[in-house]
Amino acid sequence: MSHVLIVDDEPAICWGLARLCRQLGCTSTIAATAEEALELSQRESFDVVFLDVRLPGKSGLEILETLRQQSAFPRIIVMTAYGQLSTAVDAVRKGAFEYLVKPFSLSHVERLLERIIPATHAASAGTDQAADSTPSLNNAQKLDENRFELKPHEAKVNQLVGSSPVMQEVFRQIALVSASEACVHIHGESGTGKELAARAIHHYSGREKGPFVPVNLAALNPALAESELFGHVKGAYTGADLSRRGVFDQAAGGTVFLDEVADIPPALQVKLLRALEEREIWPVGADQPHRVDFRLISATNQNLLDAVRSGQFRHDLYYRLVTFQLELPPLRDRVGDIPDLARHFLRQVAPKRSHLEFTTEFLAALQEQPWHGNVRELRNAIEHALIMSPVASPALWHLPAAMAPLEVPVGAASQVNSATSPFHQANPTAETKGEQDPLTVAVRQWAKTRLQEAKLQANLAIEAAPQLEDAGLHARFLAQAEAELFQTILHQCRQNMSEAARLLGIHRTTLKRKLEEFGLMADD
Structure with missing residues (x-):
């Protein structure tokens, strides 16, 4: 009978795994901390260990190698809800048998245990060959167990971002094949x-x-592909005056x-x-x-x-x-990773503005896009939005024009001539065709989102009408719309206050006061 150690501080995970072990005819012991797991492993021998990464005190990865040494030939299954590529690689290098990403299905764990349990019995009987015949992460680790060491600079090198299950599987496979x-x-x-x-x-x-x-x-x-790949010697063909390494x-x-x-x-x-x-x-x-x-x-x-x-x-x-x-x-199969990717590209493209926070509606709009160009297209969209919003956090209308209908900044009044407006990107015949003006669409979307937030905060039913004045929507709308309008016009006027005030139809002193209120005045 196999003995299983479950190391996790989530009672629901422990209960589910313990129940599965009983169904498969295994005994199990539960530990809520890494320290408790180490104490148990000194007194008992375990065939399988379910080990969570994030634990109170020491992490699961910190005790992984010690658990391998204290128990006789254990199969250690690492579990995590916060997987990164470096976590998967570290688990492989330290000898993890398998790498599970929460939430996982018990049916998957059941198949895993059914594959492991015969191997553990064979190992205890001295038939290591049967144990080694089971494919696992540990097999790749045996290629050269001690040759790797995590580098402190690897976060700068690793640009793969994602916490979705499909990306966690990609990380697991990269960790596995890297060792070969x-x-x-x-x-x-x-x-x-x-x-x-x-x-x-x-x-x-x-x-x-x-x-x-x-x-x-x-x-x-095509004529030079062979030379590019394999190189050539001097005089190999006309024009090959020097030898070249391929x-x-x-x-x-x-x-x-x-x-x-x-x-x-x-x-x-x-x-x-x-x-x-x-x-x-x-x-x-x-x-x-x-x-x-x-x-x-x-x-x-x-x-x-x-x-x-x-x-x-x-x-x-x-x-x-x-x-x-x-x-x-493709990115459409991992839309949950888009917010993390957007923040990653913000730090990458504009590191001095990495303190900015994207709005909820901005991230929601990103998640609704089809992204035919995948992650590369998302990066370009974030960079475009940051260029269009050089000071504040980018808004919906700062995204590329192809991501219609929210192309026009809220607050861009008709007082700016449409023929010369720097943000007039809508179809000029839209009104004659009965289509909605992009500005109207943007305002309605903004109000709808704020209304939903107000309902949620007030804990009201969907049918109930929230107190809009309590939500301060009018003041918030004016502040956000004016700030975006002023900085866009100023950017187009190359920070010429007089020209910006003329286009806006307000006095230069008023514009200056508003900019100071919004914190948009450039330092002298």
Whole structure:
């Protein structure tokens, strides 16, 4: 009978896992802290340990290695609701058997335990072979258990952001494959971050100190692609006045990242296959090949299997490239990550303004977009909004014009001539066609959102009418609308107060006083 240790400070998690263990014929013991778990492991031997990352006092990862040493051959399953790529990698390096992201289904845990329990019995009987035959994170760790060490600067290197279940699975797979030397193929739509994933695999591998050499095969000149990849010797062809090292030589000791690998010319596919099989590079015009130590990561947004079926891609090269495939989800499948991504891009694009907070309606609008360009499009939208709002937090109308209908700033009165207005982006014939004016749509959306907030704060029923005057909506609307209008006009007038006041139709002194109230006056 297997004995299970459950280490978590959430009673509901402990109750559910303990109940599952009883159903599977296992005994279980519960610990609410890391310290309590260590004490229990000194007195009892456990076959399986469910270990939460965030615990009162020491974290689960801090005691993971000690638990492995104190119990005889335990399978440690790390659990977390706050997964980051570095957390998954740390768990793998310290010997975790599996990595679960909360919330998880008990049916998934049941299948996991049914796979583990026979292996634990085999291990206790001395048949390590049966235990090792079970695929796990720990198998990858055994490749070189002590060669890794988390770097204090890795947060700056790691640009993958996401807490959604699909991204947690991506993190888990990156942690798993980083410890190996296998060829990795990354598949995903354009803009999903395939190069970032490749860089993360390189960073967390044993080749981190070596070079990372990316090359976009679709951008290579077909006539020079062979020379770019494999290099050439002097005099190899007309114009080759000097010898040149190719991509694979440049990446010696490190990683080559071939993006858009589906576009590699057929003639070069044979040469690439040989390079992968023999680890030998044959430069153009050379008499003999030479050996190069590199790891290959490839990527494409196309379906390589379809290319194989159509005869455009060699099947033997396909199976050599796709030793391990990593699937990156489109942004529409991880909308819950958009707020975190938006804040990440704010810190990245405008670090001096990282203290700003996006409004609830701004983040909600981002989550409603289709994002055909995925994460890359989101980053561009955030950068556009920050440019359009150089001082305050960006609002809905600061997003690119393609994200209609909220293009026009609230408070942009008709006193600004539509022909010269810097923010006149709506269809000039909209009114004649009976369409809603974007300004009207923006005001209604703002009022609707504030109304919902007022109802929630007052704890009223949906049908009830909240006291609008208590919510201060009128003053809040005027302050926000005027501030956005004034800073937009000033920006377009290059901070010329007199010109801005003329366009606004107010006195220069009034404009100056308003700017001081809103904290928009530039420091002298």
